[in-house]
Amino acid sequence: MAEILVLVDHVEGTPKKASYELLTLARTLGEASAVVLGKGATQAADKVGAYGPAKVYVSEAAELSDFLVGPKAAVLAQLVADKSPAAVLIPSNAEGKEIAARLAVKTGSGLLTDAVGVSAELVAEQQIFGGAVAVQSKVATGTPIITVRPNSTAPVEQPSSPEIEQVSATFSEADKAAKVVESVVEAKGGRPDLGEASIVVSGGRGMGNAENFSIVEALADSLGAAVGASRAATDAGWYPHQNQVGQTGRTVSPQLYVAVGISGAIQHRAGMQTSKTIVAINKDPEAPIFELADFGLVGDLFTVVPQLTEEITKRKG
Amino acid sequence: MNIVVLVKQVPDTWAERKLKADDKTLDRASVDVVMNEIDEYAVEEALKIKEAGEGEVTILTMGPERAVETIRKALSMGADKAVHLVDDALAGSDAVQTSYALAKVLETLEYDLLICGSEATDSRMSIMAALLAERTGKPQLSGARKVTVEGGNVTIERQTDNGYDVVQAATPAIVSVVEKINEPRYPSFKGIMAAKSKPLTTLSIADAGIEAGQVGLAAAPSQVVEFANKPPRQAGQIVKDEGDGGSKVAEYLASQKIV
Ligand SMILES: Cc1cc2nc3c(=O)[nH]c(=O)nc-3n(C[C@H](O)[C@H](O)[C@H](O)COP(=O)(O)OP(=O)(O)OC[C@H]3O[C@@H](n4cnc5c(N)ncnc54)[C@H](O)[C@@H]3O)c2cc1C
Ligand SMILES: Nc1ncnc2c1ncn2[C@@H]1O[C@H](COP(=O)(O)O)[C@@H](O)[C@H]1O
Numbered sequence: 001m002a003e004i005l006v007l008v009d010h011v012e013g014t015p016k017k018a019s020y021e022l023l024t025l026a027r028t029l030g031e032a033s034a035v036v037l038g039k040g041a042t043q044a045a046d047k048v049g050a051y052g053p054a055k056v057y058v059s060e061a062a063e064l065s066d067f068l069v070g071p072k073a074a075v076l077a078q079l080v081a082d083k084s085p086a087a088v089l090i091p092s093n094a095e096g097k098e099i100a101a102r103l104a105v106k107t108g109s110g111l112l113t114d115a116v117g118v119s120a121e122l123v124a125e126q127q128i129f130g131g132a133v134a135v136q137s138k139v140a141t142g143t144p145i146i147t148v149r150p151n152s153t154a155p156v157e158q159p160s161s162p163e164i165e166q167v168s169a170t171f172s173e174a175d176k177a178a179k180v181v182e183s184v185v186e187a188k189g190g191r192p193d194l195g196e197a198s199i200v201v202s203g204g205r206g207m208g209n210a211e212n213f214s215i216v217e218a219l220a221d222s223l224g225a226a227v228g229a230s231r232a233a234t235d236a237g238w239y240p241h242q243n244q245v246g247q248t249g250r251t252v253s254p255q256l257y258v259a260v261g262i263s264g265a266i267q268h269r270a271g272m273q274t275s276k277t278i279v280a281i282n283k284d285p286e287a288p289i290f291e292l293a294d295f296g297l298v299g300d301l302f303t304v305v306p307q308l309t310e311e312i313t314k315r316k317g
Numbered sequence: 318m319n320i321v322v323l324v325k326q327v328p329d330t331w332a333e334r335k336l337k338a339d340d341k342t343l344d345r346a347s348v349d350v351v352m353n354e355i356d357e358y359a360v361e362e363a364l365k366i367k368e369a370g371e372g373e374v375t376i377l378t379m380g381p382e383r384a385v386e387t388i389r390k391a392l393s394m395g396a397d398k399a400v401h402l403v404d405d406a407l408a409g410s411d412a413v414q415t416s417y418a419l420a421k422v423l424e425t426l427e428y429d430l431l432i433c434g435s436e437a438t439d440s441r442m443s444i445m446a447a448l449l450a451e452r453t454g455k456p457q458l459s460g461a462r463k464v465t466v467e468g469g470n471v472t473i474e475r476q477t478d479n480g481y482d483v484v485q486a487a488t489p490a491i492v493s494v495v496e497k498i499n500e501p502r503y504p505s506f507k508g509i510m511a512a513k514s515k516p517l518t519t520l521s522i523a524d525a526g527i528e529a530g531q532v533g534l535a536a537a538p539s540q541v542v543e544f545a546n547k548p549p550r551q552a553g554q555i556v557k558d559e560g561d562g563g564s565k566v567a568e569y570l571a572s573q574k575i576v
Binding site for chain 1: 330331333334335336354355411412416436438441442443444447448450451452454455456457458459462472475476477478479480481482483484485486487490495497537538539540541542543544545546547549550552553554556557558561562563564565566570571573576
């Protein structure tokens with residue numbers, strides 16, 4: 001069976017859910033191999049065995065964490081040359097897409113980004129123009145390199161005892177051109193990752209100030225959701241920039257998106273309009289967010305949201 | 318410090334965007350077009366860096382004839398000159414091919430910094446800085462919400478999923494910016510008048526040494542097999558709060574089996 005390489009996205013040894021989704025998807029396309037890179041890779045390699053890879057390629061070379069993107073693309077390029085996989089699957093987040101881009105150039109291959117599905121013939125489905133058009137695309141040159149959005153497949157466990165192979169990589173000067181001198185964590189911890197959460201609750205300018213975001217957080221916690229924000233809210237300093245949803249923030253595609261005090265500007269929609277179900281709470285009946293809401297509530301968020309939170313907590317018992 | 322800014326012309330995101338039935342490429346002719354919004358921030362950042370020292374800002378665009386309108390806008394903001402790569406042979410090029418063509422033009426320009434936007438609103442790929450860094454061998458400083466140039470070094474704050482990374486490289490470097498970085502200026506009347514006489518070089522693929530067989534739809538390494546327009550999202554139920562709004566939302570979520 002053809003080998004399918006999956007780049008595992010992990011945070012210091014803990015794989016993200018998207019990695020398990022990709023391993024599950026890869027098993028439908030051929031024989032899945034996981035590629036785990038950077039600090040904590042050995043730890044992450046142990047965990048991915050639950051999702052059925054036949055092999056795990058590991059490298060903890062310091063360059064992988066010390067320099068931006070280039071070294072990761074270099075290891076993958078080396079694996080593509082050595083193993084001739086049928087395809088490479090990479091999680092579609094900012095870094096994943098950039099790794100894929102450099103890999104495409106290094107290997108002379110075609111690249112498809114933001115797939116929401118991949119067929120056995122390696123045809124990828126993409127949704128473009130805010131979900132208005134569904135496109136089926138394929139790679140015509142080289143090794144298909146496909147980045148796949150989180151929440152595209154449900155992860156299914158399949159315990160395996162993969163063979164673990166240490167990869168020794170060599171890096172060019174160009175791979176090591178951009179040095180990461182510091183990594184600063186700003187996000188609030190404890191809630192699901194915005195990009196992967198199946199429910200996202202976002203607050204906008206209607207929240208009024210930073211303290212009031214606790215109203216959105218309480219609703220999010222009752223639903224087990226991640227918290228997002230509009231640009232108006234992040235620019236005002238009410239919530240961290242990392243939580244911005246939209247064109248220049250994160251793109252989310254959860255089962256449920258709740259927009260609280262958000263008008264629904266086109267740049268905000270760009271990041272959330274492919275959500276499965278959209279609920280909007282806004283006091284202005286003319287707010288454009290209602291055009292795409294499956295359920296819209298016209299009302300004051302300061303009374304509606306606490307009541308909703310209480311109701312959900314009650315129902316969940 | 319000489320800076321090249323990549324500016325793309327894109328369909329207005331408010332307009333209905335379509336793929337053409339025949340060759341399955343973006344219909345760029347029948348829609349209103351604008352400068353890719355984030356590219357205004359790229360131009361602004363270049364102008365600010367230039368104004369703090371000296372040097373020239375050059376706009377580089379690959380796109381059809383009418384992209385000249387967008388180039389003029391960048392010039393009216395204050396850029397010094399522009400290069401427009403335009404050739405029918407380029408139509409339908411994908412991102413990987415576009416990076417090849419732009420890299421070819423870059424070989425003919427001298428620059429300490431290349432600045433582009435983080436994402437084009439039509440393709441939404443956010444990979445041009447990475448593609449060009451790989452092609453040119455220059456450092457990739459992408460996703461910057463802050464750029465500091467000191468001597469021969471550029472340092473950026475790169476937004477990450479849980480904070481930011483401080484990333485550093487020597488010039489010449491390739492930077493992409495997000496909209497947090499600045500507030501773009503509006504072209505002044507004087508700027509608009511001055512833009513009309515600023516140098517604009519038009520290049521064909523032959524002028525830039527681009528091989529015809531490497532670009533365009535037929536040679537594209539990624540290809541659209543088919544597409545389907547989906548029915549627009551229908552607005553759902555809209556309910557006015559009568560004191561039980563929160564419960565109404567909870568009922569809806571329960572009816573959808575979400576809670
Ligand atoms: C280059 C560029 C990139 C951008 N990228 C993004 C992006 O990534 N993400 C993003 O979100 N935006 C982005 N924007 C900004 C976007 O254009 C809007 O300005 C922004 O989304 C507005 O945020 P908002 O909806 O919270 O604020 P507003 O538009 O001011 O809306 C606030 C809403 O809250 C409602 N409200 C107020 N009080 C209450 C109350 N008590 N109860 C209920 N409702 C209430 C109001 O009726 C109103 O509809 C970008 C803009 C540019 C130019
Ligand atoms: N055809 C083009 N001409 C000039 N610049 C471009 C072109 N395509 C992309 N860019 C630049 O690359 C950035 C990112 O685009 P993308 O990777 O396509 O999302 C844009 O903001 C532009 O600055």
